[in-house]
Amino acid sequence: MAGETGPVDISRALAMLMAGFFTLACWNVIEIAYSILTTFHRYSGLYFWSMVIATLGILLHAITSFLRYFALAPNFPMCFLICLGWYAMVTGQSVVLYSRLHLVTTHEHYPRWILYMIVFNFCALHIPTTILFLGANNGVTSFVEPFNIYERVQLAGFAVQETIISALYVWETTTSLRPVLALKGPRGRKVVMNVVVVNVIAVLLDASLLTTEYTNHFDVQTTYKPVVYSIKLLLEFTVLNNLLAVIRTPPSSIQEVNVSEVQRDEAHIGPLQSGNHLDLTVDPERSSPSDRRGSSRESFVKTHEFWVANAHHG
Template structure:
């Protein structure tokens, strides 16, 4: 079969297509690389490193595939670079999606997603990598080449299903977690949730197109088109990231709205629910860092690790205009709602807690 066991004679249309895909993927990866270091304030965390590794894997895979397909370099050494780039690109992208799920899903349930990624790496990446090297070391072994071509379809389907599962969990979790926050936002901000769903549907469609090239026995096209697909996925990931930042940092006061976007203030219950969402996210983040500060205070008391973090944002915040207006205008409200309305919680600062989880 053409392309699996070594370089082959390519027609002019295929050669031009491969070269075009190579140029697009390398350009996208360079742009993404600069965007990564520009967007993130601190260069740490699973989200940052997984995105960086996935980005670096794209040009490594693309360059090695180009040199191998055109016979410009020895086949076996290029196969090693192709495999390393493939691991970084595919599993790196899966870890990017997994790390983003922490914003919208329960962390205990995410362990199943992590187990799925590790299992797929073991049963899909490793066997295909061994078969790929073996077919290029022994290009005349047609049986080995046939086994590789079958397993290649299996692994591509498996990784596509993996990303579909993660995308589905994200869509479901984003609606559950962001809906309380978007209740007191304007129409423009509420469209963000629809955009996030649309982006994930585009990713699913691109995986489908990649499967189409594989099952039509266009191996040379599939290996180069794959880098284009994953580079576009990472660019879409930055779109998702920017939309989340827009939700977090966009002013919530009606004075920042246009007349068309002005709306009645949300109820105290809605705002309390939204504060709870951010507080829980911050508490999960603080739990991860608790081991850095386990000891008691000098006077023997336990350290109020999470409470002090949240109290800092409460005591240093400005009066919320919506809560103030609601407390002054409602003379028949219950004592509990009056107490809630008199709290000086700055919602912009609360949203900054969520931004800190992404190191933005």
């Protein structure tokens, strides 16, 4: 077995590869933790806590997998801790993206659907896999084969979940949010490109993780997984903060607005109506649509209408 039921017996080259993955994941966790501490001024809100939990989950999963595979700690307690780290790492990262989704979409039901999907997949994928994994590592041999099958199912299921969220970010950024970012000039266009590139990278990383599992390298997959999630979390944290910073920064002058681009964007998706504006004056440490103030929304709508009106008549 490749680590499904205990320590692994592998070549030195493969052991060095797995140790390298462990080191890289831990280094990325240090970098993410530093970014969290230097970015947030208030340690509260769904965005902050989901970042903290996802980061700690990566670290816990990496350390316990390493100790278990190389027989440096008792197997079953490490299996239990691996599951806890896995919950925090995988679902925690999806919650990070959910907590910032209101920045890019005008549709209030999209975040609600994403939340329903996250909760459903937690119940349908995390819990059965945990039962099978702990049973297989507690001497229930009849659980081993079902675990191997369901491990592939859950990995594909979470990859689909993250692909859906990534696709929604790309779609909403390039449609609903594009006219607003066009008012920011080159900086706004750069943010759109960054959102697209980061989400494409996230999908490719998920594909590489699926490849390790479907080629029967469970030991490699479980040590490579913290690397994948740490890279994705670091990239997504950076691009989401850049997106928020650009949204909250008004154009330095009306003359800097690219009028033709604004007109082209509105011709593509329709003019912005006063009742369908993004609520963009969001405290960077607030985490969900429920954290936003009505007065801030009205202030942004009036300001945005002023920019667009002057852009068309300037």
